[in-house]
Amino acid sequence: MPELPEVEVVRRGLARWMIGTTIDQVEVLHPRPVRRHEAGIDDFVARLNGVTVTDVVRRGKFLWLTLDSGEALMAHLGMSGQLLLEAPDAPDEKHLRVRLGLQGGTGRELRFVDQRMFGGLAVVEMIKTTDGGPGGLGGVPDDAEIPPGRPEPARGEGPVEGEYSAEEALIPVPVAHIARDALDPALDVDLLAARLKRRETGLKRALLDQTLISGIGNIYADEALWRARLHYERPTHKLNRPTLNRILADAQNVMREALAQGGTSFDSLYVDVNGQSGYFERGLDAYGREGEACHRCGTQIRRETFMNRSSFFCPKCQPKPRGS
DNA sequence: CCAGTGCCCTGCTCGC
């Protein structure tokens, strides 16, 4: 499943190859991935034909292409979504859902492939943000005016931190309620800590709440909690500031490391990351390690069901809070 | 407004 670092890798790939291209010949092969486009498939197609891509932006796991029509093509990869740039004569993927022809680029077409269809595409309106802009990594890349096919960025290069002007402080309507994400340079840690202290809920539930901080999924939540040595049910309002700062820093670090790894496989027209095999090489400390030894103390990692999903933690390093 | 629950989807794996 693509997590935030994978989505960022996809964003960089799309930004490099799609800015300046014009969309034509849109083909929707399955209605479900377009279900969030409320005006229907015909309207979806009509709004994309002939528009030019001006930028590729991300917040959390939402990704969008800004269009010269003033709207945006918003994408969420869900659990199994992929955005691929491929030669038009390449055989269709088994789960190809939407095909978008591109003019003025490298002769490739954009394909949305999604087995489980939790994700999807929609053409949406942009509104002014109340928090100063899309933020996240990307925004308007510093080399946005270079046409598609620009030279590959140097390997090992750090995240390209986006800049945005007042003019670009627009965000797709469905993303407007999503908080800045963990890798956003403009994330206000003090504000976030204050909001966490006001919540009466468990720490993991708060980390997964996209209106507080976005981009943290089940895997990275467990990894961050393991690093911070905190149990997932620790009540947020009882955590002190140093502890809150620690868990947020750990969440950011785990994602930065994953992005650094995900970025190494990014070159040429390869804009997708295979999430499944990616986990294996990522050196996880908690997630998926039930019964295996904790990398700190050797205690067996436990798995518990929480919020209809699994939580992995070390019962010694991350003791359950009293009274829970 | 806030906290918490359940559902959407498909395909793979496991046990019998």
Add this chain to the structure above:
DNA sequence: TGCGAGCAGGGCACTG
């Protein structure tokens, strides 16, 4: 070899 159960989980509708 068949087959059902369990599992994966982000986002959102919905309830209290």
